[in-house]
Amino acid sequence: MSSPENIETDVAIPEENLEFVSSCALPMPWATFQLHAFVDHVSGKEHLALALGDVGNGEPVLARVHSECLTGDALFSQRCDCGAQLEAALRRIAKEKRGVVFYLRQEGRGIGLLNKVRAYHLQDGGADTVEANLQLGFPADMRRYTMVVPMADHLGIKGLRLMTNNPRKVNALVENGIEVLERVPLVENRNPFNLRYLRTKATKLGHLLPSHDND
Numbered sequence: 681m682s683s684p685e686n687i688e689t690d691v692a693i694p695e696e697n698l699e700f701v702s703s704c705a706l707p708m709p710w711a712t713f714q715l716h717a718f719v720d721h722v723s724g725k726e727h728l729a730l731a732l733g734d735v736g737n738g739e740p741v742l743a744r745v746h747s748e749c750l751t752g753d754a755l756f757s758q759r760c761d762c763g764a765q766l767e768a769a770l771r772r773i774a775k776e777k778r779g780v781v782f783y784l785r786q787e788g789r790g791i792g793l794l795n796k797v798r799a800y801h802l803q804d805g806g807a808d809t810v811e812a813n814l815q816l817g818f819p820a821d822m823r824r825y826t827m828v829v830p831m832a833d834h835l836g837i838k839g840l841r842l843m844t845n846n847p848r849k850v851n852a853l854v855e856n857g858i859e860v861l862e863r864v865p866l867v868e869n870r871n872p873f874n875l876r877y878l879r880t881k882a883t884k885l886g887h888l889l890p891s892h893d894n895d
């Protein structure tokens with residue numbers, strides 16, 4: 681496996697100023713979660729936390745830090761694994777009757793929806809997911825996770841059992857002061873349309889995807 685490349689952003693992004701706005705019950709097919717809405721006054725982005733059970737009791741919380749993927753989460757796209765990961769995370773939390781999904785509005789690894797479509801267009805022409813970002817003048821991954829800190833604080837969450845295959849996400853959260861006690865693999869929806877995408881994540885972005893690690 682080659683080492684992750686071009687994964688840091690050199691684009692200066694101002695710190696966010698996150699404010700809790702309101703919360704409500706959100707009945708879902710698996711359980712009724714409590715939806716907590718936040719706004720970042722710097723970027724204007726609206727971030728969400730979906731919590732179930734007593735997440736503020738000091739025990740580690742089963743958690744997913746999920747970056748928005750409109751095409752995968754809402755439109756059933758098979759180009760990626762996002763929608764299946766989101767659903768699996770919600771199901772697992774419902775099964776434990778306790779947990780949280782942080783739904784972060786950083787579409788397309790932070791490049792936005794329109795640029796992600798541009799990147800998909802380049803991928804249709806042969807580029808992989810990393811090359812497409814670079815061809816568009818972006819780093820491979822522009823996401824940040826600093827907003828999770830005030831969101832977790834608001835919910836009284838002390839430590840996470842994080843559902844992810846991305847060690848860089850674990851490191852980023854830890855660097856921001858979030859305690860990650862365990863990484864829980866979340867390998868979902870391997871299909872003919874996303875095989876190359878998953879392979880690129882394993883070989884270029886360092887994701888721990890067992891069937892692709894040694895490709």
Ligand SMILES: Nc1nc2c(ncn2[C@@H]2O[C@H](COP(=O)(O)OP(=O)(O)OP(=O)(O)O)[C@@H](O)[C@H]2O)c(=O)[nH]1
Nearest residue numbers: 747748749760786787788789796799809844845846
């Ligand atoms: N720029 C770009 N973004 C993509 C592409 N495919 C999916 N995304 C975005 O990637 C983000 C999800 O990141 P992934 O790399 O799939 O997974 P991860 O969150 O790092 O790791 P996991 O926790 O294991 O899911 C979402 O914001 C998607 O919109 C793509 O081809 N190009």
Ligand SMILES: [Zn+2]
Nearest residue numbers: 749752760762
């Ligand atoms: Zn996706």
